[in-house]
Amino acid sequence: MRYISTRGGMAPQAFSDILLGGLAPDGGLSIPETYPQFDLAQLQALAGLNYRDLAFAVISRFVDDIPAADLKALIDKTYTPAVYCNGRSKAQSEHITPLIKLDNTLFIQELSNGPTLAFKDMAMQLLGNLFEYVLNQRGEQVNIVGATSGDTGSAAEYAMRGKHGVNVFMLSPYGKMSPFQRAQMFSLQDANIFNLSVKGFFDACQDIVKAINNDAAFKAQYKIGAVNSINWGRIVAQVVYYFKGYFSAAKTVGDPVDFVVPSGNFGNICAGHIARQMGLPIRRLIVATNENDVLDEFFKTGGYFPRGVDKTYETTSPSMDISKASNLERFVFDLVGRDSNKLAELWRSVDKGEGFKLSESEFALLHDTYGFRSEASTHADRIASIREVFDKYGVQIDPHTADGYKAAKAHRDSNVVTVIMETALPAKFEDTMREALGINPARPAGLAGLEQLPQRFDALEADAEAIKAYLRERIAV
Numbered sequence: 466m467r468y469i470s471t472r473g474g475m476a477p478q479a480f481s482d483i484l485l486g487g488l489a490p491d492g493g494l495s496i497p498e499t500y501p502q503f504d505l506a507q508l509q510a511l512a513g514l515n516y517r518d519l520a521f522a523v524i525s526r527f528v529d530d531i532p533a534a535d536l537k538a539l540i541d542k543t544y545t546p547a548v549y550c551n552g553r554s555k556a557q558s559e560h561i562t563p564l565i566k567l568d569n570t571l572f573i574q575e576l577s578n579g580p581t582l583a584f585k586d587m588a589m590q591l592l593g594n595l596f597e598y599v600l601n602q603r604g605e606q607v608n609i610v611g612a613t614s615g616d617t618g619s620a621a622e623y624a625m626r627g628k629h630g631v632n633v634f635m636l637s638p639y640g641k642m643s644p645f646q647r648a649q650m651f652s653l654q655d656a657n658i659f660n661l662s663v664k665g666f667f668d669a670c671q672d673i674v675k676a677i678n679n680d681a682a683f684k685a686q687y688k689i690g691a692v693n694s695i696n697w698g699r700i701v702a703q704v705v706y707y708f709k710g711y712f713s714a715a716k717t718v719g720d721p722v723d724f725v726v727p728s729g730n731f732g733n734i735c736a737g738h739i740a741r742q743m744g745l746p747i748r749r750l751i752v753a754t755n756e757n758d759v760l761d762e763f764f765k766t767g768g769y770f771p772r773g774v775d776k777t778y779e780t781t782s783p784s785m786d787i788s789k790a791s792n793l794e795r796f797v798f799d800l801v802g803r804d805s806n807k808l809a810e811l812w813r814s815v816d817k818g819e820g821f822k823l824s825e826s827e828f829a830l831l832h833d834t835y836g837f838r839s840e841a842s843t844h845a846d847r848i849a850s851i852r853e854v855f856d857k858y859g860v861q862i863d864p865h866t867a868d869g870y871k872a873a874k875a876h877r878d879s880n881v882v883t884v885i886m887e888t889a890l891p892a893k894f895e896d897t898m899r900e901a902l903g904i905n906p907a908r909p910a911g912l913a914g915l916e917q918l919p920q921r922f923d924a925l926e927a928d929a930e931a932i933k934a935y936l937r938e939r940i941a942v
């Protein structure tokens with residue numbers, strides 16, 4: 466399996482190279498030359514596997530430069546009940562991503578039982594182990610520069626803290642995360658973790674990360690790596706839980722299943738798209754956004770017009786306060802027939818701050834061939850959804866998953882099983898949960914008093930040069 470860039474400017478590379486490389490050298494995103502395929506008989510054979518064996522069956526199809534026994538050991542060490550037991554279903558933690566049944570055809574897939582209570586742990590824990598393995602093999606080091614709107618940051622820091630050869634520099638939007646998210650990151654005192662609180666939205670942090678990665682000389686000199694979903698390693702690990710969710714929800718292998726995905730940077734649902742391209746019988750992929758509805762607009766009109774700060778809003782599903790979705794590039798690459806010249810032209814207009822509109826025939830593909838639907842939520846919708854799910858089913862869902870619930874209601878067809886992806890636990894968003902239900906959500910043991918711990922971070926302007934200067938001062942070359 467070799468990887469190319471969506472923009473066509475990268476010689477085919479092996480998995481370990483793109484893992485360490487992050488963003489492709491031409492500014493594009495790495496993607497496999499072809500997607501591995503599973504036919505019905507092969508899917509039937511996967512259906513009964515536990516999470517670890519399933520993860521190996523899927524991921525090994527994308528990774529051929531790590532010996533199979535080593536890859537299996539890394540996967541086995543990652544997906545254990547001990548790592549994924551933090552949330553609501555300790556009894557079910559062997560399943561890693563169990564389903565909650567709401568009714569006969571509506572389920573929530575738990576993805577947030579890892580150490581930081583968000584779906585990011587599903588991929589980030591594996592990424593930490595993969596980085597450590599590949600760096601050890603090569604005798605190299607990496608300085609990860611990442612951007613977070615609240616959950617990637619803590620997941621990355623918990624996965625990489627204390628790891629040999631890895632430093633993490635995490636840019637987060639100043640004052641825009643929940644108190645719990647902030648405390649989770651800023652209370653870490655490990656010497657290899659650096660929190661940079663940037664005066665701007667997530668999009669500004671992500672633009673800076675990309676600018677740093679696009680400076681080839683700086684990237685090489687300071688050994689810069691990525692843990693955001695621009696890194697293919699994140700996406701491939703996320704593909705696995707669509708297979709798991711499908712096998713847990715479908716009555717018979719081959720039946721259609723719809724997935725609803727709270728979306729921001731489009732990494733999670735992009736993994737769903739890839740699972741579908743590999744032959745998993747997903748019928749619809751339903752994008753759920755909050756008031757930052759650039760993706761909803763794209764899937765409803767075919768126009769992709771990322772927005773500036775004046776049209777990006779602070780909402781009560783803050784991790785989705787994103788107006789420029791990195792991984793849409795991977796999906797549009799497939800949509801335009803993997804024509805990298807066409808893709809590069811579209812993204813030149815995105816990078817200029819303009820955007821693009823799909824042709825009529827391309828727009829039709831979104832729905833007909835690729836099965837996408839979408840829906841946006843407001844704060845009032847979110848509160849109503851949290852209340853409804855609690856009153857009707859006795860289940861507490863977080864505000865992001867609530868955006869998914871509204872989208873599920875808008876698009877579900879009760880003859881087809883629908884799975885809503887749970888993207889975080891309610892404990893991370895106490896204020897909104899209290900507003901909706903009048904009670905504080907349960908907190909996993911060990912996290913009481915988190916917000917009272919001493920916090921360590923540096924506040925910086927949203928300026929790539931200022932961030933580079935910060936990195937130069939702290940990275941020994």
Ligand SMILES: Cc1ncc(COP(=O)(O)O)c(C=O)c1O
Pocket residue numbers: 583584615616617694727728729730731732733734784785865888889
């Ligand atoms: C809780 C939560 N929900 C949803 C999202 C959106 O996921 P994605 O960026 O993969 O679309 C994020 C962050 O990305 C998140 O942290």
Ligand SMILES: N[C@@H](CCOP(=O)(O)O)C(=O)O
Pocket residue numbers: 612613614615616617618667692693694695729730732733784785791
């Ligand atoms: N919502 C994310 C934003 C970054 O997404 P990623 O999947 O590209 O890392 C966050 O919580 O930080």
